Amino acid sequence: MSRYPVPAVFPDQPHQAELVIRRSRFLAHCARTTGHAEARAFVERIRAAHADATHNCWAYVAGPPEQTAEIGFSDDGEPHGTAGRPMLQILLHCGIGELCVVVTRWFGGVKxxxxxxxxxxxxxxxxxxxxxxxxxxxxxxxxxVRVEFAHLDRLHRLLPDVEARLLEESYDAAASLTISLPRARWEEFTALLAGRTDGRATCDLLEDTPS
Structure with missing residues (x-):
């Protein structure tokens, strides 16, 4: 699975939601985390910020949705099986990848x-x-991409068709454009580019980049 939803929030500014249940306060934090190390670092960030809390329970799916290669969870002192694993079950079936949730609880006196x-x-x-x-x-x-000036407008019109973004453009004897596009559309782009420039444009893959 190469394309899937992820949180548009990061550990330094996580998304929050709060519930009060029978006088206990539950504050949930969620952020995008890629891999075990980022998820654990986010957990420790929240734990340090709420060191006065009774529990900081957590779960994460740090890879694609529903895949269990990079998961983790903890009850953090709550009775076994009452916090971390139930949280993980929600995350595994929510259709979102690369996310970690920490639920901080302040006990309100009612079990x-x-x-x-x-x-x-x-x-x-x-x-x-x-x-x-x-x-x-x-x-x-x-x-x-290097293209003759006569074909430059055709190239500009092609970019949105393959979800490409123009990063840099310069000119000498021809036009040179650095672009970013989905890796899965690379072959499609090169074929379309050849067709629209009579095979006279050149295109060199530079590197894969994060999403």
Missing amino acids: LGTGGLVRAYQDSVRAVLAELPQEERVPRCRAL
């Missing part, structure tokens, strides 16, 4: 029971996902 805790932590995750800003993860590449 919720195991079933109540499961519902509270899952509802906290649902709440933070309900209005989570999202964007599409699209693996991209950079390329250098």
Whole structure:
């Protein structure tokens, strides 16, 4: 899976949602994290920010949606199986990848029971996902295109057709354009470019770039 939704928020400014359930306060934080290390670092950031809390429970899916190669979870002192794993189940089926959720709880003096805790932590995750800003993860590449001036306008019109973005443009004997486009559309782009420039344009792949 090369393209999928991811959070459009990062660990330094995570998305938040708060619930109060039988006097306990549950504050959920969600951010995009790629890989185990980023997810664990985000957990520690939230834990440090809310060191006065009773629990900082967490779960993450740090890869594509529904894939379990990069997952993790913790009950952080809540009864076994009442927080981290139920949170993870919501994340695995939400259709979003590369995300970590930390639910911070301040105990309000009323015990919720195991079933109540499961519902509270899952509802906290649902709440933070309900209005989570999202964007599409699209693996991209950079390329250098050289084209004669007579074909420059054709190239400019082609770029939106393949979701390409112009990064830089310069001129000497011909026009040189550095562009970014989805990696999956590279072959399509080179074929269209050849057709629209009578095979006279050159295009060199520079590097793959993050989405």
